[in-house]
Amino acid sequence: MRFNEKELVFLSRQPSERAAELGMRGPKKGDVVKRRVVKLIVNFLFYFRTDEDEPIGALLLEQCRVEREDQHAFSIVFLDEAERKYLFECDSQEQCVEWIDAIVKASYEFMRKNLVYYRTEIHRLTGKDPLEQYGISDETRFQVNSGLPPLPPPPT
Amino acid sequence: MKLNERSVAHYATCNSPPDKTGFLFKKGERNTAYHRRWFILKGNMLFYFEERESREPIGVIVLEGCTVELCESESEEFAFAIKFDCVKAKAYKMAAENQAAMESWVKALSRASFDYMRLVVKELERQLEEVQEEARSSQAKSKPKKHQPQVQGAASFQPATFSLQNAAITGPSQEGVSSRENGVSWSKPTSVPNGVSEGCVWEGDCSGRGDVVKPPPVPPRRKTNGGSLDSPVSPGTGCFSKLHNWYGKEVAELRIEWLQSQ
Numbered sequence: 461m462r463f464n465e466k467e468l469v470f471l472s473r474q475p476s477e478r479a480a481e482l483g484m485r486g487p488k489k490g491d492v493v494k495r496r497v498v499k500l501i502v503n504f505l506f507y508f509r510t511d512e513d514e515p516i517g518a519l520l521l522e523q524c525r526v527e528r529e530d531q532h533a534f535s536i537v538f539l540d541e542a543e544r545k546y547l548f549e550c551d552s553q554e555q556c557v558e559w560i561d562a563i564v565k566a567s568y569e570f571m572r573k574n575l576v577y578y579r580t581e582i583h584r585l586t587g588k589d590p591l592e593q594y595g596i597s598d599e600t601r602f603q604v605n606s607g608l609p610p611l612p613p614p615p616t
Numbered sequence: 617m618k619l620n621e622r623s624v625a626h627y628a629t630c631n632s633p634p635d636k637t638g639f640l641f642k643k644g645e646r647n648t649a650y651h652r653r654w655f656i657l658k659g660n661m662l663f664y665f666e667e668r669e670s671r672e673p674i675g676v677i678v679l680e681g682c683t684v685e686l687c688e689s690e691s692e693e694f695a696f697a698i699k700f701d702c703v704k705a706k707a708y709k710m711a712a713e714n715q716a717a718m719e720s721w722v723k724a725l726s727r728a729s730f731d732y733m734r735l736v737v738k739e740l741e742r743q744l745e746e747v748q749e750e751a752r753s754s755q756a757k758s759k760p761k762k763h764q765p766q767v768q769g770a771a772s773f774q775p776a777t778f779s780l781q782n783a784a785i786t787g788p789s790q791e792g793v794s795s796r797e798n799g800v801s802w803s804k805p806t807s808v809p810n811g812v813s814e815g816c817v818w819e820g821d822c823s824g825r826g827d828v829v830k831p832p833p834v835p836p837r838r839k840t841n842g843g844s845l846d847s848p849v850s851p852g853t854g855c856f857s858k859l860h861n862w863y864g865k866e867v868a869e870l871r872i873e874w875l876q877s878q
Contacts, residue, residue: 461621462645462675469617470702471680502680502730503660517618522627522659538623540630568659569632571733578740585747590740599727601635601659602736 472499472506472515478562481510483533483549493549503568505536519546526563534560576604628656628663628673635659636724638717639668641692643709650692650711660730662698677708684726686718694718698725 476499484496484507496516497508503522506515523539531553535545550556564570579602582590591597636657641650642664653674654665660680663673682700689695692711696718699707712718 461625461673463619463621463624464677464700464706464708465617467681467700467702467705468619468678470700470705471678474681515617517620519620520624520627520661522661523623523630523632538620538626540623540626568730568733571730571737572659575733575737575740578737578744582740582744582747585744585751590743591736594736596727596736600633600724601727601733 468518469514471501474501476501485547487544487546500562500566503566521563521566522569526560528560532556575602580604624676625673628658641711657724657728660728679725679728680730684722696722
């Protein structure tokens with residue numbers, strides 16, 4: 461699948477929400493933990509070799525689940541291939557918790573849900589649709605009743 | 617650069633509703649003719665498929681750091697381009713089938729970035745806090761025991777309490793235990809406005825009023841059968857607004873109970 465790599469690399473150089481050097485292990489059998497600089501920018505997680513400008517790779521953080529692995533580590537699995545885990549080792553429990561929180565909140569779909577909540581709640585309290593003044597109340601992406609079907613249950 | 621392509625492609629075709637779909641002509645990258653492709657816009661990702669029925673996208677354009685402009689084309693009417701800020705970036709030239717489609721796509725694409733969504737969310741969050749603050753201060757002026765279900769329930773209902781997990785509806789203190797599927801959990805993105813930590817919704821409400829009424833109990837945490845997103849005590853998570861209306865009702869009922877016991 462083609463993607464706009466140059467633009468994505470450019471994105472990886474922008475200010476990040478959160479960045480740190482963590483231990484990272486890929487999802488393939490035989491992958492080992494390596495030190496990587498991990499940067500969270502919008503809904504992407506970029507990972508670099510230390511002191512390198514160009515990222516080795518990027519993970520789009522949509523349709524994924526973040527799990528605490530133990531005291532200092534967390535994993536990301538993507539719902540379409542839940543056997544494959546990306547593991548991240550942090551330096552402290554606190555750092556681990558902060559990263560999990562940041563990644564969960566980094567998805568576009570997460571933001572959308574919050575928006576729908578705020579919009580509905582403001583409308584309920586005031587009788588007014590807060591998006592009307594911006595002329596964007598009809599935008600598909602802001603619709604309340606997008607009728608999302610239930611997510612599939614997580615694989616056990 | 618590597619990308620989790622399979623999962624990205626899965627995002628395109630998974631069951632979350634797209635923001636826009638339709639046919640557009642896209643100027644080829646090697647072959648400079650315009651090809652008719654099926655486009656799916658989801659979040660900040662614009663996927664394109666060979667055919668409407670194709671299961672896998674040919675490609676995706678990440679819509680961050682770009683602008684969408686109308687353009688003059690000798691060969692195509694209703695042409696527009698997606699242009700990126702970075703040096704040596706290419707412009708993706710597209711053409712719609714008619715004026716209305718062109719305008720609709722240009723609008724949708726220019727609002728597709730993550731940053732734009734984040735801006736709107738922050739603005740609404742701020743507005744909600746204002747409205748809640750107003751409700752709280754007008755409430756403080758009235759007798760504390762007077763029951764005003766509409767305003768009270770609304771003012772103190774914060775989403776932080778009800779973060780939806782996979783298998784269990786747990787409070788925010790159980791950090792080490794639960795996993796959070798980012799498609800499901802929707803705890804408050806930034807800190808609670810009254811400066812109170814996530815778990816103390818009701819206390820926060822009280823401190824704003826400055827009177828001596830004790831806070832009502834935190835709603836009971838419910839454990840569901842492991843593995844299922846459809847908890848036996850709540851409606852299916854299919855419709856978000858239904859779900860939060862349901863929780864809102866529950867909160868209001870609990871408040872009534874508590875007020876009556878005072």
